[in-house]
Amino acid sequence: MAHELRQPTPENRPLLERRKELRALDSALTGLRDIVDGVPQAPRGGLLAFTGPGGMGKTALLTEARVRARAQGFTVLSGRGGEKEQELAFHVVRQVVQPALASMDEKELRTFLGGWYDIVAAALGLVATPSGHVPDPTGVRDGLDWVMTRLAVMKAPVVLLLDDLHWADVESLTWLASFAPRAVDLSMLIVVAFRPELPLEAAAFSAPSADLGHRPFTLAPLSATAVARIIRDEVGEEAEDAFCEECWEVTGGSPFEAVELSIRLGERNLRGTVDDLPAMRDLAAAVKGPGLIERLQGFGTTTVRFAYAAAVLGQAISPELAARIAAIGSAAAAEATEKLRAARILADGEGPGESLEFVHPLIATTIYRSIRPSLREGMHNSAAEAVRAAGLGHAAAARHLLEVPCEGNSEAVDCLREAAREALHSGAPEAARRLLNRALQEPPLPEERAALLHELACATFLIKPTATVAHLRDALAEPGIDPELRASMVYRLTQALAHTDRMAEAATVAAEEAQRAAHPRIRLRMQGDHFVWSAFRTDEADSSGRSRALARLADRLSGRGLEERYILGSRAWDAMMCGEPRQKALAYAEEALRGGLSWTHENRGFEVPVSVALVFMYCDQPRRAEELFAKGMAECESKGWRGSHLALGQTLSGYIRYHRGCLAEAENLVREGLRIADRVEGGVPAQWFAIGILIQTLLARGRVVAARRLADKYHYGDIIPNAVIYPDPRTVHAELLLAEGRPDEAAPLLSRVGEWLEGRDWRNPAWCPWQLGLASALSRSAPDRAVRHAQDAVKRARDFGAASAIGQALHTQAEVTGGEAGLDLHAQAVDHLQRSPAAYELARALVGHGAALARVGRLHDAADRLYQGLEGAVHCGAEGLAARARRELSAAGLRPLPLRYAQTDTLTAQERKAAEMTVRGQATADVAKALHLTEQGVRQLLSSVYRKVGTDAAGLAEALETFPRPRP
Secondary structure (H helix, E strand, O other), rough: OOOOOOOOOOOOOOOOHHHHHHHHHHHHHHHOEEEOEEOOOOOEEEEEEOOOOOOOOOHHHHHHHHHHHHHOEEEEEEEEEEOOOOOOOOOHHHHHHHHHHHOOOOOHHHHHHHHHHHHHHHOOOOOOOOOOOOOOHHHHHHHHHHHHHHHHHOOOOEEEEOOOOOOOHHHHHHHHHHHHHHHOOOOEEEEEEEEOOOOHHHHHHOOOOOOOOOOEOOOOOOHHHHHHHHHHHHHHHOHHHHHHHHHHHOOOOOOOHHHHHHHHHHHOOOOOOOOHHHHHHHHHHOOOHHHHHHHHOOOOHHHHHHHHHHHOOOEEOOOHHHHHOOOOOHHHHHHHHHHHOOOOEEEEOOOOOOOOEEOHHHHHHHHHHHHHHHHHHHHHHHHHHHHHHOOOOOHHHHHHHHOOOOOHHHHHHHHHHHHHHHHHHHHHHHHHHHHHHHHHHOOOOOHHHHHHHHHHHHHHHHOOHHHHHHHHHHHHHOOOOOHHHHHHHHHHHHHHHHHOOOOOHHHHHHHHHHHHHHHHHHHHHHHHHHHHHOEEEEOOOHHHHHHHHHHHHHHHHOOOOHHHHHHHHHHHHHHHHHOOHHHHHHHHHHHHHHOOOOOOOOOOHHHHHHHHHHHHHHHHHHHHHHHHHHHHHHHHHHOOOOOHHHHHHHHHHHHHHHHHHHHHHHHHHHHHHHHHHHHOOOOOOHHHHHHHHEEEEEEEEOOOOHHHHHHHHOOOEEEEEOOOOOOHEEEEEEHHHHHHHOOOHHHHHHHHHHHHHHHHOOOOOOOOHHHHHHHHOOOOOOOHHHHHHHHHHHHHHHHOOHHHHHHHHHHHHHHOOOOOHHHHHHHHHHHHOOOOOOOOHHHHHOOOOOHHHHHHOOOHHHHHHHHHHHHHHHHHHOHHHHHHHHHHHHHHOOOOOOOOOOOOOOOOOHHHHHHHHHOOOHHHHHHHHHHHHHHHHHHHHHHHHHHHOOHHHHHHHHHHOOOOOOOO
C-alpha cells in the first residue's frame, strides 16, 4: 500500500508574498474547528485552490497547509498527480485512501467496507487479482463517495491535499470533482494545486460553486524585493542591489528558480557583487532546461543513465528498479544517487522502502524530454520487464508498454490484457480501452485476435457503443471462434446496436445468427434475442408474424433452461401488449420466473426480467412487480451496477407506484432515476423512460406547468426514438397537450399512435391508452367518434381483463357519453376500479361520477362520491384532482368534510379478516354476516385491501402470505 505522500522541500523557508493565500488557508482551517476562542461553532468544510505555472510555489503552499493542519490536530490525507502516472487508473485515489486503510487485514477491510468491498476493492488497489462482476463507473464512484465520507466522519476534521492535479489520472479526477461539493457538509477542507491547463473533468476545482469555496488563487511571480530577500538570506546582506535585480530578471520571479539559484550561489561562495553576474547567469541556466541537462551530463554516463531511468519511472522511484533499467550495478547506482542528491536533482522520498523522487516536477520533465526517443523507448521496455519481475502488477508494467513501439510480443499482449481486466474491475473502462487498443496494435497471435476484440468491445460499451459495434463486427469475421464466445459476441453486438438506437439491425443480427447456429441451445438463445430486440423496434414490419412465431415456440417450451425462460418471459410481455387475456400473460410470466431470471447476467441483459416484472403491474398485481424490482435492483447494486441499470430500476419502480396511485412516492423515485440517468454517459434510453413517467406523474398531481417545463428542458415530444419506450412518448406528449387545453393538437398525434399500434396488433389500453386520450380530445369536435373510440377501448380492456384498465376505459366512455347512460357507465367504472389496486384512477372515477350526479340534481349521491373521491385524491397526492373535487362540492352547495382516516398501508384487523375469508372462497354475504357489515360495506373494505396490498382478487392469496399482519 502507498504511504502518505509529501512534497520534498529540503529547507524550511518563509513563503514570501503569499499573505493573501495564507490568510485564506488559516480561515479555512479555522472553519473546520468546532470551537473557536471558546465559542462553539458548526464545523464547515470547503475547497481552497491554488493555480499557476510550474515553479510558482504551489507545492510549498500545500506543504505549509500540511504543517498548519497537523499543528491543530487535524487528519491529513494527500495525493499527487504524476506526469508519467496519468495512465494508471485511480492512482491519486489510492494515494489518498490507502494510508488510512494500511493497518487493516482483509477481514478488517471487508468489515469496514461492508457491501462496498467487492465494488471498490479493485479501484483502491486492495486486491491483486480482481474477480467477479465488473462494476460500472457510476457504482465505483458511489462506493468511493461512501468510503471517503466514512473516513471523513471517523477522522474529522480532515484536510485533503491534492497536488499537481493537472496530472491526475482521469478516473481520480472525475471522482474527486464529483465528490468535492460534499466537503462543505463533512468537516473536510480540500486544498488543491494545479497548473492552468486543467482538464475539463476538473471544472469543479477551477470554478467552484459559491458554497464550496473561492475561485482559485492565481499565484503571481515574486517581486524583485522578494527575490532579493531569498538571495540575501543565502549569500548575505551584502549582496548588491544590481546583482539581486539581475537574479530577479533571470528567474522571472519564479520561487522555485530563485531558491535553487540562491542555494547554488551559496555553494559557490559567491557574495552577490557585480563581478559575480556571469557566474550567476551560468548557475541560473543550470536550474532547468538545457543548462540542467548540461550540468547533468557533467556527472558522467552512469549518473546520466540513472537519472534517465528515474525520469522514466516517475514518482516513488525505487533505486533498485532504476539501476536495473539503467543497466548499472548497485554500487554505481548508490554513487549516482549521491551525486544527484548533492546536485538537488533527486531527494529522499517517503514512499515504500528507500524511495527517491525528483526535487521538483520541472526537473523530472526536463530530464525525461532530453532522452533520445529510441533510448527512451528502450528504457520503458526495460521498465515494463523490471516492474513485472518485481511483482508490482500488470497495470504498473502496462503503462510503460504504452510508450514502446509495437513488436508482436505475446508477453506484452498478455500484460496489457491483464491490466485492462484490472482496469475494468476498477470501474475504469476508458483506461481498459487504451490498454486493449495498444494490445491490438502489438498485434496478438491470430488465434487470440477475436477474443481480444471482444474484450475491447466490452470495454468500450459504456463509453463508446459505436466503437463496440465496429470491434465486434471485426471479431465475428475472424475464423474458428468458439461457439460460446461467438454467442457472447453476438449478444454484445445486438446490445450495442440497441443502445445506439439501431433496433432493426440488432434484431436482424440475432435472427441471422439463429439461422447459422449449429448448437440447439445457442440457436434458441439467438431466437430469444431476436424476439426481444424485435419487440422493442418501433418500425417492425411484421409484428403479428413475430408474435405468432413466438407463441408457437413458447408453447413447446417447459422453462427448464435459461434460454427457454427468456423466451417465455418475452411471450408474457407480448401477450400483455397484444391484449390477450391477462391470465395467459401471468401464466407465462410465472413460468419464466420459476427457474429465476437474473438482472445482472453479463451476457443476457435485463430487458426480459424487467418486462416480466412489469407484466404483473399491467395485470393489476403491482405488489408482485415491486417485489421483483426490489430484488433485481438489490442484485444490481450488489454488483456495482449503479448507472443506467439503477436509473431505469428507480424510474420503473416509480412507474409502479404511479399505477398504484402513490404519486408523491412515484415522483421522488422517478426524479432520482432521472438524476442518475443524467449523470450516466449513454443514459439516454433511461432518460426517455424517466421523463415520460415523470410528466405523467406531474399531470396526475395537477402540476401542468412543471410538466411543461420538464418537457421543454429535454425537448420531449420533438424527437421520437427508434426504440419502444413506455409510457409511449407521443401519447404522453398528447396528454400534456390535453392538460394544457390543446385538444386540436393532441388528436392528430394520438391518431398516429393508434395507426402505429394497430399495425403491430398491440391492442391493450392498459399499456397505451391512446384511444382514451383521443376520445377526450374529440369529445367536443367529434363526439360520435369520441364515443366509438371509448367503446372500443372498453371492449379491448374487457378482453384483457384487468379491472383497472376496464374501469379507466369506462370512466372515459362515461365522460364522453354523458346523460343517463353516462351515469350508469360512471357507476360501472367505479365498481371495476374498486376491485383494482389503482387508487388514483378510482379517485378520478369517484370525482367524475360525483360531478355527473350533481349535474342532474342527485346531491346526496353526489356528495358521497365526491367525498370519497376527495379523500382518495388527497391520499394519492393528486392536488389537482382534490381541488376539482372541492370545486364540485362547492358548486353543488356542499361543504368538504375532514378526512375520515389517516393514510396507511397497514391492513386493519377487519380488512385482514375480510381478505382471508375472500381468498378462502366465502361468498360476500357470508363475509358481511361474519363482520356485521352490509355487502356494500364488504366491497368497500375489500377495495381498501386491494389498494393497500397492491393487487386484485386474483393475486390476493399470494400477496397476503407476505403482507404484514395487523398488530394486536
